[in-house]
Amino acid sequence: MSTPPAREQFLVISALGTNSMELTNILSRASHENRCSVVSTRLTRHGEYSALVLQLAGSWDALARLETSLPGLAKKHDFIISVTRSAAQEVRPQALPYVAYVSSVYRPDILNELCQFFIDHKVELESMTCETYLAPQTGGTMLNATLTVTLPAGTQISWLRDQFLDFSDALNLDSLIEPWRPQNP
Structure with a gap:
């Protein structure tokens, strides 16, 4: 009699630390040692801190073992951690x-x-990056933002694009919205 395969579960870890390489190494090693696999991860630097977000998959007991070990790792290596169980992405x-x-x-x-523009148009936000910098000519603070969004089925793309460009013009934003394309290596 064979046992049914264990249902895969998910864990999302958010961590802040000052050493991005150590933070990534410790959490990926702990994941591997507890028989969990990394589904997705993002690391960004913010001032002196790095923020690492990982989604891990594994059996319930593997994730539980990892969850139990994380507070000790965070204390030992001086980083801040938050953990939550998650479902698979729909x-x-x-x-x-x-x-x-x-x-x-x-x-x-x-x-x-x-x-608010995207909320009003029932568009979901998948990811966002935003950076500020000083303009070379004027020394004024500038903003660059990139938002990856998901348009619901049935959205009239040309209408939404026109709405977005009108919205951007009203706020004096230089903007563009186009289909997402995979990045080539």
């Missing part, structure tokens, strides 16, 4: 991925205005 075969690029003079309200 499959949305009819959803269309798009990327919105925005550049403008920095204002504190730009990100919430962008998010």
Whole structure:
């Protein structure tokens, strides 16, 4: 009599630390040692800190062992950690991925205005990066943002694009929205 395969479960770990390589190494090693596999990960630097987010998959007992070991690792290696159980990402075969690029003079309200635009149009945010820098000519603070969004099935793309460009013009944003394309290595 064979046992049924264990149902795969997921764990999301968010960690902050000052040494990005050590942080990544410790958490990926702990994952491997506890028979968990990395499904996705992102690492970004923010000032003196690095933020690492991992989604891990494994059996319930492997994830439980890993969860139990994480507070001790965080204390020993001086990083901050948050852990939560997660379900697999839902499959949305009819959803269309798009990327919105925005550049403008920095204002504190730009990100919430962008998010509100997409909320109002029932568009889901998949990922976002935002950076500020000093303009070489003027020394003013500039903003570059890239938002990867998922358009719901049935969205009239030309209408949404026109709405986004009108919205951007009203806020004096230099922007573009186009279909997402995989990055070539």
